[in-house]
Amino acid sequence: MTEGNTIRASATAVLQQYFGFREFLAGQQEVIERILGGEELCVVMPTGAGKSLCYQLPILMRAGYGLILSPLISLMKDQVDALNAKGLRAVFLNSSMTSSEQSQAMRAIASGQAKFLYVAPERFRAPIFQRFFFEHPPTLLVVDEAHCISQWGHDFRPDYQRIWGQFPAIANVQLCAFTATATPEVREDIRLHLQRPGMLDMVSGFKRKNLSFSVIYCRSKGDKVAIVQRVLAQKQPTIIYTSSRKEAEWVAGEFSLRFYHAGLSNQERKQTQDYFSQSPCPVLVATNAFGMGIDRPDIRQVIHFNIPGSLEAYYQEAGRAGRDGEAASCILLNAPADRHIQEYLLNLNNPPPELLVGLHRYLLKQYTPDDSAIYLNPGKLLPLFPMADSESQLRSAIRILERHGIVERSYQLGGQGELSFLEPLPTLLAEHQGVQTQRSIFLSRMASVFSENQLSNLCCSIAELSAYSGLRRDQVARVLSHLNGESLRWEAIELGDLLHLTEIGRQEPLQIDLKALKKKRELDETRLGRVQSYCYTRKCRQAYIIGYFGEKIGSWHCGCCDLCAGINANLSRPASSADLAQAKRILQALELVDGEFGRRRFLGMLLGHDDSNMALHQHPSRGRLKSYGEKRTENLLNALEMQGYLQIGSGEYPCLELSRKGLDALKGKIKLELKLFSAKTLR
Ligand code: ADP
Ligand code: MG
Secondary structure, X not given: OOHHHHXXXXXXXXXXXXXXXXXXXXXXXXXXXXXXXXXXXXXXXXXXXXXXXXXXXXXXXOOOOEEEEOOOHHHHHHHHHHHHHOOOOEEEEOOOOOXXXXXXXXXXXXXXXXXXXXXXXXXXXXXXXXXHXXXXXXXXXXXXXXXXXXXXXXXXXHHHHHOHHHOHHXXXXXXXXXXXXXXXXXXXXXXXXXXXXOOEEEEOOOOOOOEEEEXXXXXXXXXXXXXXXXXXXXXXXEEEEOOOHHHHHHHHHHHOOEEEOOOOOHHHHHHHHHHHHHOOOOEEEEOOOOOOOOOOOOOOXXXXXXXXXXXXXXXXXXXXXXXXXXXXXXXEEEOHHHHHHHHHHHHHHOOOHHHHHHHHHHHHHHOEOOEOEEEOOHHHHHHHOOOOOOHHHHHXXXXXXXXXXXXXXXXXXXXXXXXXXXXXXXXXXXXXXXXOOHHHXXXXXXXXHOOXXXXXXXXXXXXXXXXXXXXXXXXXXXXXXXXXXXXXXXXEOOOOOEEEXXXXXXXXXXXXXXXXHHHHHHHHHHHHHHHXXXXXXXXXXXXXXHHHHOOOOOOOOOOOOHHHHHHHHHEEEEOOHHHHHHHHHHHHHHHHOOOOOOHHHHHHHHOOOOOOOHHHHOOOOOOOOOOOOHHHHHHHHHHHHHOOOEEEOOOOOOOEEEOHHHHHHHOOOOOOOOEEEOHHXXX
């Protein structure tokens, strides 16, 4: 037996003996072998693909213990319980434990009683733990949920990112990262922050053979409605995703369906979720808020009524179809105008850096050490920040400050509000003169406690108002609601609009990497561009998405998406030598404007259409295929792309470019061979 075979045989034995599984899931074996061979990996597999086993098994096969970092405390406990249930001793360290519980856990590791130590980031940083780590280095250091390290990920935890710079001892330990987030930039960022540039990407498990993807071009909302109607006639469990709450409600109204979005009350949400999980054939319209915890395996159709913001989001949402392994379809309705919605959202989610800086400066000015709660009313603040384009963008800026640990929201305080009087107090008092009511008492007491100019935008609680006025709290609340809009304005502060500056937040300048935020905006733009490219690709849809994630799939294609089905059925006619001569012209023409233009404009140029762009208007090949005919030229262009001579570039816009194969054919290094659509299927 070779060494590789020996490792393989014993890994399989451990799999069966300790985990009780017969064989490995896709991708597991290679990861395990590489880890055992000492390599450092960044492993990307979708949720549920079995990542834990990939590191647990090598740890079991080695002497010593494995250290697993995970930012999600609840998941950590589940994992530890699952291991212990299998008789594999595992312990964890997090801040919810007493210090004697923590020492006990460390002793179990040091003495070899336990093989797995799960640690939360904030414990990992503690000096006592650093000493322990130095004295007892693990045999493998695992960074689970590694996307949380990256700003580009969807669940950034600054705390998780910060731990790396401060811990020299980890340099000598084999380190592997695991995540389900497939974005290439996120992986790059993980490598950067872990300071392991050589970490090898291992992406696997994204193929979903039972899902058939299709994109349907829609000119109008009417087109979309007609398609949805057709799809719903199948009477199958279905989710229709929209990109806004308003649109979700509109679609639901159009077809008398239920809808789900983050604007529903908790109770409504719960009812809708129950409907979705219990009804035999639910159909639900939803925004991306619908997702977490949906485990219905028999969803047969997922329709996207609008284009999503990224392929990661798309694949995750569409991938909720067919969890049972039976055939299911994922349909994207592509109306080019929908791009505006996504651009709006992009702008909202990426407020300008000046806004963050300005907001932070404002907060610092408001801050006083004895009363650290600061009330922010985004609606009122808007005029102070001309660089914010909407209240929603201001809210999103506050969320970013929160995500970066600059502010924390206060959810404890109740009954807070802002009080102003609509007329001068003496005028108001005069109106109530001569009557003894709770209202008049309230007004006169307020007039005696406060001076006129203190009484605009007074931020206070009902309890305080009760103390000033001598009325009971319920009486104050009634008075406020009687007079609201008439003599005064009382705006109850929503919980969550009260902020506290954290310790980091009180530092100047603002402790956020603004360059990184700028880069995030660019990345979001590129991601949106890739959604467009997906819509216009002529190759297998699933192969396109998986290739984008970075999984190496060679010439694999799903065989069931709209394009695969079309290719199989219709690409049947071998190209004649006349066709091939024209095809060569296309490749030559493209070489000159490689990667600069989209399909429509390039095709228009070949056919001699006018173009405002000089490069196309004066292109030497302009009009060269006019006599060959528009339909046939388009057919040829599509065939060239489907057979790998051309491709859509990876930039923001879907531009055509020559592939390696196309270039080789052009230079005569390989022979140009093509199959074309049979004449009757020409569209
Ligand atoms: P991930 O972390 O990738 O989301 P988990 O590691 O939590 O996934 O594993 C998902 C499920 O797959 C678990 O219930 C696990 O027991 C199961 N599993 C893992 N490996 C195998 C295998 N080789 N055969 C069968 N089930 C497996
Ligand atoms: Mg996991």
